[in-house]
Amino acid sequence: MRGALRNLTYFLIMAALIVLVGQMQSWNLALSILNLCIISAIMALGVNIQWGYAGLFNVGVMGFAALGGVAAMLISMPPVVEAWSAGGTGVALGSLTLIVTIAAAVFTFRSLAQGKLRMLALIIVIAVGYSVTRSIFDPATDAIERVNPAATGYLGGLGLPVLLSWPIGGLFAGGAAWIVGKITLGLRTDYLAIATLGISEIIVAGLKNEDWLTRGVKNVVAIPRPVPYEINLQRSEWFINWCAKLGVEPVTFSSIFVKLCYASLFTVVLLIVLYLSEKALRSPWGRMMRAIRDNEVSASAMGKNVKARHLQVFILGSMVIGVAGAMLTTLDGQLTPASYQPLRFTFLIWVMVIVGGSGNNWGAVLGGFVIWYFWIQAEPLGIWLMEQITTNMDAGSALRAHLIDSAQHMRLMTMGLILLLALRFSPRGLIPERTGHG
Amino acid sequence: MENWLNAFALLSNFVIVPALAYGSQLALGALGVTLVFGILRFSNFAHGDTMAFGTMVVILFTWWFQSMGINLGPLPTALLALPFGILFCALFALLSDRLVYRFYRAKRADPVIYLIASVGVMFVTNGIVRFIIGPDDQNFADGERFIIRARDFKEMTGLAEGVSIKLSQGITFFTMIIVVIALFWFLNKTRSGKSMRAYSDNEDLALLSGINPDRVVAITWIIAAALATIAGTLYGLDKSFKPFTYFQLLLPIFAAAIVGGLGNPLGAIAGGFVIAFSEITVTYAYKRFIGHLVPEDWEINGLIQLLSTDYKFAVSFIILLLVLLIRPHGIFKGTGV
Numbered sequence: 001m002r003g004a005l006r007n008l009t010y011f012l013i014m015a016a017l018i019v020l021v022g023q024m025q026s027w028n029l030a031l032s033i034l035n036l037c038i039i040s041a042i043m044a045l046g047v048n049i050q051w052g053y054a055g056l057f058n059v060g061v062m063g064f065a066a067l068g069g070v071a072a073m074l075i076s077m078p079p080v081v082e083a084w085s086a087g088g089t090g091v092a093l094g095s096l097t098l099i100v101t102i103a104a105a106v107f108t109f110r111s112l113a114q115g116k117l118r119m120l121a122l123i124i125v126i127a128v129g130y131s132v133t134r135s136i137f138d139p140a141t142d143a144i145e146r147v148n149p150a151a152t153g154y155l156g157g158l159g160l161p162v163l164l165s166w167p168i169g170g171l172f173a174g175g176a177a178w179i180v181g182k183i184t185l186g187l188r189t190d191y192l193a194i195a196t197l198g199i200s201e202i203i204v205a206g207l208k209n210e211d212w213l214t215r216g217v218k219n220v221v222a223i224p225r226p227v228p229y230e231i232n233l234q235r236s237e238w239f240i241n242w243c244a245k246l247g248v249e250p251v252t253f254s255s256i257f258v259k260l261c262y263a264s265l266f267t268v269v270l271l272i273v274l275y276l277s278e279k280a281l282r283s284p285w286g287r288m289m290r291a292i293r294d295n296e297v298s299a300s301a302m303g304k305n306v307k308a309r310h311l312q313v314f315i316l317g318s319m320v321i322g323v324a325g326a327m328l329t330t331l332d333g334q335l336t337p338a339s340y341q342p343l344r345f346t347f348l349i350w351v352m353v354i355v356g357g358s359g360n361n362w363g364a365v366l367g368g369f370v371i372w373y374f375w376i377q378a379e380p381l382g383i384w385l386m387e388q389i390t391t392n393m394d395a396g397s398a399l400r401a402h403l404i405d406s407a408q409h410m411r412l413m414t415m416g417l418i419l420l421l422a423l424r425f426s427p428r429g430l431i432p433e434r435t436g437h438g
Numbered sequence: 439m440e441n442w443l444n445a446f447a448l449l450s451n452f453v454i455v456p457a458l459a460y461g462s463q464l465a466l467g468a469l470g471v472t473l474v475f476g477i478l479r480f481s482n483f484a485h486g487d488t489m490a491f492g493t494m495v496v497i498l499f500t501w502w503f504q505s506m507g508i509n510l511g512p513l514p515t516a517l518l519a520l521p522f523g524i525l526f527c528a529l530f531a532l533l534s535d536r537l538v539y540r541f542y543r544a545k546r547a548d549p550v551i552y553l554i555a556s557v558g559v560m561f562v563t564n565g566i567v568r569f570i571i572g573p574d575d576q577n578f579a580d581g582e583r584f585i586i587r588a589r590d591f592k593e594m595t596g597l598a599e600g601v602s603i604k605l606s607q608g609i610t611f612f613t614m615i616i617v618v619i620a621l622f623w624f625l626n627k628t629r630s631g632k633s634m635r636a637y638s639d640n641e642d643l644a645l646l647s648g649i650n651p652d653r654v655v656a657i658t659w660i661i662a663a664a665l666a667t668i669a670g671t672l673y674g675l676d677k678s679f680k681p682f683t684y685f686q687l688l689l690p691i692f693a694a695a696i697v698g699g700l701g702n703p704l705g706a707i708a709g710g711f712v713i714a715f716s717e718i719t720v721t722y723a724y725k726r727f728i729g730h731l732v733p734e735d736w737e738i739n740g741l742i743q744l745l746s747t748d749y750k751f752a753v754s755f756i757i758l759l760l761v762l763l764i765r766p767h768g769i770f771k772g773t774g775v
Contacts (some may be wrong), residue, residue, distance in 0.1 A: 416562035
């Protein structure tokens with residue numbers, strides 16, 4: 001009971017902090033912090049499923065989130081008809097040959113006995129398949145990229161409602177997790193860590209360079225929203241009347257209203273994910289997962305298939321991250337491949353989980369809120385701090401300019417320190433995992 | 439015959455020489471990772487940023503020496519600054535061990551806890567480096583640029599294709615050989631090196647034989663920091679210094695260490711060259727190379743590039759996955775726990 005009270009206090013303090021931003025700075029800012037807090041909390045839940053339930057160390061959160069972002073773009077953007085007619089068949093054929101190549105390679109690997117012959121056959125299959133794929137793919141993608149490169153130059157999407165992309169983003173991320181997990185699970189934890197680090201770098205490299213699919217660093221902007229646009233709100237009569245009744249100014253209130261719409265959508269997703277995670281954790285499946293985590297050998301002696309369970313939980317966690325990634329791109333309204341930075345998308349999420357309490361879903365959510373809040377607020381705080389420190393220095397001094405300039409890097413250091421301190425002095429986090437029958 | 443020589447010269451210039459230099463840098467980096475893994479038994483994610491830290495100190499000293507007019511003539515001034523970089527980097531590594539890792543060692547924590555702690559150290563190191571020197575590119579190479587220029591090579595041999603060897607590439611390769619010889623001499627011949635190997639093979643037995651674990655750990659950190667600084671400085675001289683690039687080097691370095699067998703120093707060197715050669719051969723455009731080998735009237739379409747250079751990380755990743763699929767313990771057997 002005392003635990004529940006303490007947890008409630010934490011969340012109330014967090015709510016008060018966000019309200020404080022609303023009062024002191026602006027409600028617009030408070031709501032955008034809240035929206036990103038919710039998305040961070042969902043990502044942290046995904047990592048918590050992998051790490052907290054099963055002890056799997058995923059260093060590729062960025063890649064899975066990016067796949068979710070791609071899904072948001074692919075589902076919601078209108079298709080570029082010209083590009084489809086220019087290279088659609090080529091891309092389709094190329095993808096088909098790629099799949100055939102992979103299938104043939106797997107078939108060769110399985111059907112021949114281990115040895116030099118298998119190696120040779122495998123190399124030939126892959127080399128032939130790869131060159132055929134490239135010879136079909138390259139002209140097609142070139143043709144697509146030539147179609148009005150300033151505005152489109154890519155295939156576009158399916159033109160469906162963007163909300164649909166949230167589950168699809170989860171599926172994309174789950175698919176990638178299946179490939180990585182299939183190969184690296186069952187080996188040392190370090191290997192999984194390195195492999196996930198690798199796959200996330202490759203996914204983001206793909207996003208940046210496959211212009212025909214994602215426009216690369218030219219970014220895809222104006223992704224359709226699931227909520228109304230400010231400008232339409234400001235023009236509609238009911239909204240203006242409503243503002244008059246509330247006594248608020250329509251322009252500011254329209255952007256607050258849009259953010260509130262996002263916040264409610266995100267809250268629904270957060271509650272669903274949280275509910276399912278809690279259910280799973282308290283079910284026999286969750287107890288089995290924790291048993292495997294705490295002692296793999298005895299769990300496997302009890303007849304549990306450790307590798308299959310790990311694969312399952314790894315895919316589930318990655319799917320949650322993918323959903324959150326799609327939500328983030330929806331909120332931004334644009335896909336900007338260059339914005340995917342490992343420190344922001346992978347390691348920050350880890351700090352959230354460790355600080356919040358690994359193994360406890362409420363802890364992960366709290367960690368997501370707290371860390372995101374401080375990540376945003378640390379920058380003005382750092383600049384303010386630096387100005388205080390350097391206030392006695394000569395105004396034109398190079399050192400002073402350098403120090404104030406570098407304040408933005410302080411938050412990297414702060415996050416590292418928070419992670420190290422939490423790991424050392426409060427390894428079970430703000431809201432520790434509940435063990436036993438309590 | 440001349441066509442073949444031209445083709446070979448071309449390949450040397452764009453594939454073999456750069457890959458030898460890059461492979462040396464990766465090998466030195468992977469040696470550091472593999473040593474920490476062998477002795478302390480965890481994958482040190484902070485290694486890339488330790489490299490950046492050491493290189494940063496070297497750069498600062500280089501600038502200081504340059505401003506005082508001290509230089510090594512044709513050789514880059516950075517070589518003179520290297521010992522200072524190693525010193526500061528070793529102190530930094532020892533400090534991080536004292537403040538962070540020692541606590542978990544006393545508790546005999548799970549390797550994955552060390553891994554997370556090293557992520558924390560990585561953040562802090564990264565922050566320090568960016569704070570001091572900023573996130574931008576820094577160029578600190580001076581002295582002669584080339585050992586052999588492409589033009590001189592063409593005049594000497596009369597071939598159409600030239601081979602140029604940058605001074606930084608030559609220095610990288612020779613430094614790597616000297617460092618590796620010194621390291622293996624240390625590990626195999628000296629008392630401290632032998633106690634390190636004993637500790638790596640069987641910790642409990644080593645402790646029973648009276649080996650002082652604190653000493654072994656301290657020496658490991660000093661060597662790892664020295665290797666990181668050397669690798670980082672050589673990489674920075676050869677290409678350029680940018681903190682984020684050093685973080686990204688983590689993947690090929692780990693791939694090299696795992697491909698060779700984690701915990702096996704010989705494997706780390708082999709792994710470094712395997713990764714470097716595959717990365718460069720796969721991302722090289724073979725159009726001109728093939729042009730020399732086929733009859734002149736043949737027309738070659740496209741660049742004949744297997745993979746765009748943007749995907750060079752994919753190469754280390756795929757090799758890593760292949761090795762994990764086929765030989766999970768690496769080419770040479772590692773001490774994988």
